[in-house]
Structure formats: structure tokens, C-alpha cells
Amino acid sequence: MNYALKLNNVTKTYKGSDFSLNKVSFALPSGSVMGFVGENGAGKTTTIGCILRTLFKDSGTIEILGTEMTDDNVEIRENIGVVYDGDNFPGYLSAEQLSNIMSGIFKHWDDTLFQNYIKSFRLSKKQKIKTYSKGMTMKLALAVALSHHPKLLILDEATSGLDPVMRDEILDVLLEFVGDEEHSILLSSHITSDLEKIADYITFIHNGKIILTETKDNLIYNYGILRCKEKQVELIEPEDIIVYRKRDYQTDILVSNMNIAERKYPGVVIDHVTIDEIMLMLVKGNEI
Numbered sequence: 001m002n003y004a005l006k007l008n009n010v011t012k013t014y015k016g017s018d019f020s021l022n023k024v025s026f027a028l029p030s031g032s033v034m035g036f037v038g039e040n041g042a043g044k045t046t047t048i049g050c051i052l053r054t055l056f057k058d059s060g061t062i063e064i065l066g067t068e069m070t071d072d073n074v075e076i077r078e079n080i081g082v083v084y085d086g087d088n089f090p091g092y093l094s095a096e097q098l099s100n101i102m103s104g105i106f107k108h109w110d111d112t113l114f115q116n117y118i119k120s121f122r123l124s125k126k127q128k129i130k131t132y133s134k135g136m137t138m139k140l141a142l143a144v145a146l147s148h149h150p151k152l153l154i155l156d157e158a159t160s161g162l163d164p165v166m167r168d169e170i171l172d173v174l175l176e177f178v179g180d181e182e183h184s185i186l187l188s189s190h191i192t193s194d195l196e197k198i199a200d201y202i203t204f205i206h207n208g209k210i211i212l213t214e215t216k217d218n219l220i221y222n223y224g225i226l227r228c229k230e231k232q233v234e235l236i237e238p239e240d241i242i243v244y245r246k247r248d249y250q251t252d253i254l255v256s257n258m259n260i261a262e263r264k265y266p267g268v269v270i271d272h273v274t275i276d277e278i279m280l281m282l283v284k285g286n287e288i
């Protein structure tokens with residue numbers, strides 16, 4: 001299998017902070033979308049910073065499109081489109097002026113494609129970027145990221161703060177982008193409904209550590225939560241329990257195959273599980 005992105009045992013510490021990335025490993029197969037989720041401060045932006053080399057990792061390896069990136073590896077940078085939450089460009093420029101600047105930066109800058117995105121995103125070419133709304137700024141950032149023909153798109157909280165209609169429009173553009181087998185997306189987001197729509201894989205990070213990386217279909221269709229009454233808890237075999245969480249009158253148990261659990265534990269209520277619930281269970285639950 002070809003990977004657009006492969007992290008192996010990446011560690012990173014900050015001076016004066018207790019936080020560290022703890023041997024972060026995951027791999028994004030080419031042609032797919034990976035959602036990167038974790039609570040505030042879990043280490044998503046730090047991981048993305050290490051991938052993009054805006055931060056220096058302490059150890060581990062990061063391969064992008066099969067190669068480890070170095071500071072002078074311009075070709076790889078050309079192949080990565082990046083969208084951050086927040087101000088991406090100088091506000092005194094217009095989209096038209098920005099395109100001129102970008103054509104000097106990126107070898108494969110495609111002004112026609114950029115103009116097409118500007119048109120379909122209903123952005124004004126002449127208006128100064130500082131007068132754009134948040135949603136407009138985000139669409140502009142996405143247009144720029146896509147217009148130099150990247151193979152890998154990295155979005156850090158890019159859809160946060162956007163209304164559902166605008167998010168849906170952006171998700172459609174992302175789906176179109178990834179329709180080409182050569183294109184891949186890493187998307188960090190707190191909006192798990194967006195990830196449920198477009199992600200092929202979900203990677204969960206907690207306290208700087210990867211706690212689960214799985215296909216979305218497996219999470220949505222096979223993972224489940226057993227709602228156990230007090231006496232039922234004892235029936236569940238430890239190897240079936242990923243994590244458990246005691247509630248007032250029941251214990252929730254996360255399992256990786258609800259069909260098997262259903263047959264094995266008749267009488268126990270089993271629910272399908274959302275990405276949010278899995279995350280809550282992984283973060284707040286206990287291991288055996």
C-alpha cells in the first residue's frame with residue numbers, strides 16, 4: 001500500500017511545558033481522508049507542526065509521499081496544501097493580488113483553477129482580504145491550498161466556526177479533491193459529524209498519545225457500547241473490553257465487534273456508537 005503520510009514514533013517536548021508527543025505513529029493511505037481528533041490540548045496542532053516542519057520534532061520519522069521532508073525539499077512542499085484555522089494571508093491584499101504572489105511561490109500555481117474556485121466560492125476578487133468574513137477567509141485559504149495542485153491536503157480545524165451550509169460546501173470540495181486516487185487529506189476537527197461524512201480513517205489522540213486509529217466504517221458499523229446493569233458486568237470477558245465507564249446505574253463498555261458481543265451476551269443492550277462517544281469513552285473510560 002502507498003502512504004501519503006507515515007509517522008513513526010514521533011516525539012516532541014516543549015520547554016517549560018509538561019506536554020509531550022509520545023511516540024506518535026499513524027499512516028494515511030494514498031487516496032483517503034483521515035480525521036484527526038482529540039480534545040483541546042491533545043496535540044493535534046503540535047503533530048501537524050511536526051509534519052510541516054514548522055516545529056522541530058525530538059525524534060521519530062515522518063514520511064510524506066514516500067520521502068522524509070528536509071528543509072530544502074521544495075518539491076514535497078509543493079505537494080502539500082495547508083489550511084489553518086485563522087488568518088492565513090496579509091489582510092491588505094485582494095484575492096487577485098494574492099494569486100500574483102502565489103504564482104511566484106508555487107511552481108505549479110494554477111491561476112485559472114484559482115479563479116474557478118473564487119467564482120464557485122462566490123468570493124470577491126477585488127475586496128481586501130481583511131474585510132472578508134471568517135467563512136470567506138477559510139474558503140480563500142482552501143482555494144489557495146488547492147490551486148497549486150497538491151497531492152496531500154492538511155487542514156487544522158479548518159471548518160470550525162463555519163455554518164453548516166458553508167461546511168457542507170467545503171466538504172463537497174474536499175470529496176471532489178480526494179476523488180483522485182493520488183490525493184489524500186489529513187483533517188483535524190472537533191466537528192465529528194464532518195468527519196463522519198468524509199473520513200475513511202479516524203485517528204484519536206489524547207495527551208500526546210495515539211489511542212486508536214481505525215477505519216471509520218469499522219468504528220461506525222462494528223464498534224458498539226454495551227449498556228450493562230450491575231450483574232451483567234461480571235459476564236463480560238476482559239478481552240472484549242476496550243474501555244469501560246461506570247455511570248449511575250449502569251456500566252458502559254466499548255467493544256470492537258457489536259455483532260459478536262450481541263451473540264455472546266444475550267440480554268445486554270448494545271448501541272451503535274458515534275465518533276464523539278468513542279472519543280469520550282477513550283478519554284474518560286478505564287482500561288481493565
Ligand SMILES: Nc1ncnc2c1ncn2[C@@H]1O[C@H](COP(=O)(O)OP(=O)(O)OP(=O)(O)O)[C@@H](O)[C@H]1O
Nearest residue numbers: 014015017019038039040041042043044045046047
Ligand atoms: N510553544 C509552546 N510552548 C509550550 N507549550 C506548548 C506550545 N505550543 C503548544 N503547547 C502545549 O502543547 C499542548 C498541545 O497543544 P496543541 O495545540 O498541539 O493541541 P491541540 O490538540 O491542537 O488543541 P486544540 O484542539 O485546543 O487546538 C498544549 O498543552 C499546549 O499548551
